[in-house]
Amino acid sequence: MGALAVQTFDLGVRFGDFQALYGVSLAISPGSFVAIVGPNGAGKSTLLKVLLGLDPGNLRDGEARLTGRAEVFGQAPRALPPGWVGYVPQVKSFDRSFPALALEVVVSGLRRAWPFRITPHEREVATAALEQVGAAHLAGRRLGRLSGGELQRVYLARSLVRRPRLLMLDEPATGVDAVGEADLYRHLEAYQQQSGATVLMITHDWEAASHHASHVLLLNRTVIAYDLPAVALCHECLSRAFGHVGHAHSAPVIR
């Protein structure tokens, strides 16, 4: 019996006097494709960062306190070999002023350090990862010259290059056009099919969530629902997560 991909026990995170997450208990089976949905400030990114094994002090500026427990593949997130987890941060946090080529970004995912020189083997593996997401032509392009969608693909390749067993993405569809978004889901599903990896993806797009995900986690500082998309995205659950649904529709778009 394999361990669950992700399991949390009464997990809570507190920033100063703000309780960002409380009472989060989850059991996510390996091979699931989980869409994480919830309003702004619902603690979605914070949950991913806890699962990445970041110190509470690094979740955000200032002090933070963690209560409860999280496990990834049956181990504390920090104890996990870093190569098991792939992570794609929010596109708005990417620093495009760093002088780098797309290929170097992908190699950094392989090496877990910045490359001074790229070996032929690394070049081969990184190019293959870029090819996998339809971005082989971007390999020699500078970061500053990439569009939002192109950058997103390079980061996806960067996370896939280490062949992670758990892939976590923070709003990967933001700043990507409709075609790019469809491609993104295609690449994710293709990777999942050949590797059996577990995918956790934060999204504001319920349509995509219900279409591509095997499960939806509806989060608003605690678990509102974790179920099949059709069940979790019912009207009642959504209104519990977002206050009232009419308002919720405009809120995610602004972000």
Next chain:
Amino acid sequence: MLEALQLPFMQRALVAGVLVGAVASYLGVFIVQRRLSFLGDGLAHAAFAGVALGLLLGTQPLYVAVPFAVAVALAITWVRERTNLGEDTTIGVFFALSVALGVLFMSMRQGYSADALSYIFGSILTVTAADLWAVAALAALLLALLPLWSRWAYATFERELALADRLPVLRQDYALSALVAVVTVMSVKVVGIVLIAAFLVIPAATSRLLSPTFARMTLLAVAIGVLSSLLGLFLSYSLDTPSGATIVLTQTALFLLALSLRGRS
């Protein structure tokens, strides 16, 4: 020009200028990409307070200035990590504190403070053999730390990804700012407190304009740092101008050249 090379003080000045140019430019690429350019200014003023305290105590000023500036560097980093004040604000606070302390120490000292001026504006021609050894030791230390380049670069590129990959990012922050403090104090004799921040920022910024990759940026920055020290010192010797200012003007000329090259491509 060649007879200048025969003069012992000129030889020491050249070696010191080249080493400081190389070391400061190397750290500068991290400082510039981490948007910490202001840190050099803040620490230069911490060096001023440290030198003033050293002169007041009547010891060799650099013995006091190095620990003082390192303490300020660590304090800046500590406050930055613990609060959500921006680094510019944090540095601004310690900058002001250092200047105030420096002025206080100077005023407590009796007598003429011409020697203090040589620290404020630099006087590379008074570099002693001991100064030279100190700078050489620092260069050797950074050479030994060269294998850390790829980890420092990774955290500079994307802090969160480096944290997720279990890099000791916090320790790096402290190490980098302490090293910048040491470099700043060591360079004071060569360029002076007023201009030392230029050594950290201008070669790296110039190189950034011309480099597609971080590896290239690092190499080119060091080359520019060394070249502008050499060029500046020769100009300073033949034109009889202050050495620190001439080197910084040379760096700025190269920066402007890079800007115009970039505009054309």
